[in-house]
Amino acid sequence: MTKYKTIKTARSAIALLGMAVFASSATSSAMADKMDDYKVGDIHSGYVYTAPSTRAMQDDDFENPAFLMVEKGEALWSKPGPNGKSCASCHENPEEDMKGVSATYPKYDPKTKKMMTIEQKINREIVEKTGGKKVKWEKGVMPALSVFIGLQSRGMPMNVKIDGEAAPFYEKGKKFYYTRRGQLNIACKHCHEDYAGKHIRADLLSQGMANGFPAYRLKWQKVGSLHRRFRGCNKNIRAEPYKQGAEEYVNLELYVKSRGNGLKMEIPAVRR
Amino acid sequence: MAKARVKAPKKAKAGDIVTIKTLITHKMESGRRKDKKTGKLVPRHIIDKFTAKFNGETFFSADWHGSVSANPYMSFSYKAEKSGEFEFIWHDEKGEETVKKSKMTVA
Amino acid sequence: MTKIKVEVLDRRQFMLAASATTAALMAGISSANATAEMAAEYIKKLTGGASMMEGKVKIDLPEIAENGNTVPVKVSVDSPMTADNYVKTLHLVSEGNPGPEMASFHFTPASGRANAAARMRLAKTQNVVGIAEMSDGKIYTAKTLVKVTIGGCGG
Structure with a gap:
């Protein structure tokens, strides 16, 4: 009975989408200048859609709790793996060597002939270069x-490649984005393309841009991956979520990021 | 082991009121959250006391309960009088302590 | 043999029944949270039932919290913070969390100002109460309403 009720509630959420949408409160002109850093043409970073108190948390690297993770990553960089090698063995100056790297992922991987996210790349390096074991996406070492790697691209434009070998994966990701799914039978585009800037119940819908992920979310009270965010979205529309690193999500990540190409990287962003 | 960050000034003038910001990694398990897999309550485990000292004297402290967010943030002020060392102590319910120190020169 | 009367609910009745059950469940949940009365009782324990005055205390919270898990709060108490006139403690008390106790900040004249900032969990829309114990034994209080966004689509 409760389950049925849930679906019913969710249906009314769709009704809201259809009928009761209303524009977000006007942004004051004084803030427009500051917001320009988070916009490219009509493309808006998730930053634009968060509350001032959340933005303030991102604006100050000390107030941003994700920086506890950045410091941890910095320390891990020179920690030797089982074979005695660390990240620093090959990349001595992460500030230089990792500059711009995150902005270009996911990338085509000739070895698997698939797209590869930064997390998958990190895991490959851990295994092949340091003799370590793969780590989970949301715990400890990975975030x-x-x-830490993502921060080295902060302020640089997001720039994923979608032509050449990436093209078929881009098409798959795009198809996912526009495909209705779940019991609510809605696609990514319904919220993030058609109704961005409008409210769904009490929440302001964003354009679903990925330039700040991995991000610290107030809800999670920790840093999480973009795929964790995808899972949350899919659960909300009552669709079966995929696992972190699933091909479906890797391709979707490529497509979603390509929509935001040009936006400045914000890792680690703070989001609600 | 919890990891802490502190932002305290290295220099100040006598009479200045300086702001200190601190953060520490901690889940702050309230004891009211259920483990998604087992359905059982996750046992409570929080940092219950934060203390800030200067030259060994406590000038600010806080009692935290389950309502304090994970990765607790705490900001407060101190009136600089003479040079010395800050000491920040986070004490959790299991008796574990994390200590962080920071020197300040007062002119 | 007694006849068994079978009642068939149509969809509308079913939905009514379903929502009534849900409402009852929700009522059950919210009663597990602190109430204004519970908060008052806790405050009584903190202050020993001493009388309180409105004012001097400022509890700064966002008008609408995007997510109740991490809500920034700033507190300040108007005081000269001298050796013979300072704020000893500021308690934060919740009227809507599972328990009323949130945090207590202990100041000294060396604090310079009775200011502090932290981040709190707020289970729902509620008043957050500040109780300031001054060095002369006086107690001041203020409360701030914060709306907490629930539902929607936070993922």
Whole structure:
């Protein structure tokens, strides 16, 4: 009975989408200048859609709790793996060597002939270069390394390649984005393309841009990957979520990021 | 082991009121959250006391309960009088302590 | 043999029944949270039932919290913070969390100002109460309403 009720509630959420959408409160002109850093043409970073108190948390590297992870990543960088080698053995100056790297992922991987996210790349390096074991995406080592590497691209334009070998994966990701799924039978585009800037119940819908992920989310109270965010979205529309690193999500990540190409990288962002 | 960050000034003038910011990694398990897999309550485990000292004297402290967010942030002020050392102590319910120190020169 | 009367609910009745059950469940959940009365009782324990005055205390919270898990709060108490006139403690008390106790900040004249900032979990829209114990034994209080966004689509 409760389950049925849930679906019913969710249906009314769709009704809201259809009928009761209303524009977000006007942004004051004084803030427009500052917001320009988070916009490219009509493309808006998720930053634009968060509350001032959340933005303030991102604006100050000390107030941003993700920087605890950045520091951890920095320390891990020179920690030797089982074969005695560390990240620093090959990349002595991460500030230089990792500059711009996160902005270009996911990338085509000739070895698997598939796209590869930064997390998958980190895991490959851990295994092949340091003799270590693969790590999970949301715990300990991974979020620390992914935000530390991501930070080195901060302020640079997001720039994923979608032509050449990436093209078929881009098409798959695009198809996912526009495909209805879940019991609510809605696609990514319904919220993030058609109704961005409008409210769904109490929440302001964003354009679903990925330039700040991995991000610290107030809800999670920790740093999480973009795929964790995808899972949350899919659960909300009552669709079966995929696992972190699943091909479906890797391709979707490529497509979603390509939509935001040109936006400045914000890793580690703070989001609600 | 919890990891802490502190932002305290290295220099100040006598009479200045300086702002200190601190952060520490901690889940702050309230004891009210259920483990998604087992359905059982995750046992409570929080940092319950934060203390800030200068030259060994406590000038600010806080009692935290389950309502304090994970990765607790705490900001407060101190009136600089003479040079010395800050000491920040996070004490958790299991008796574990994390200590961080920072020197300040007062002119 | 007694006849068994079978009642068939149509969809509308079913939905009514379903929502009534849900409402009852929700009521059950919210009663597990602190109430204004519970908060008052806790405050009584903190202050020993001493009388309180409005004012001097400022509890700064966002009008609308995007997510109740991490809500920034700034507190300040108007005081000269001298050796013979300072704020000893500021308690934060919740009227809507599972328990009323949130945090207590202990100041000294060396604090310079009775200011502090932290981040709190707020289970729902509620008043957050500040109780300031001054060095002369006086107690001041203020409360701030914060709306907490629930539902929607936070993922």
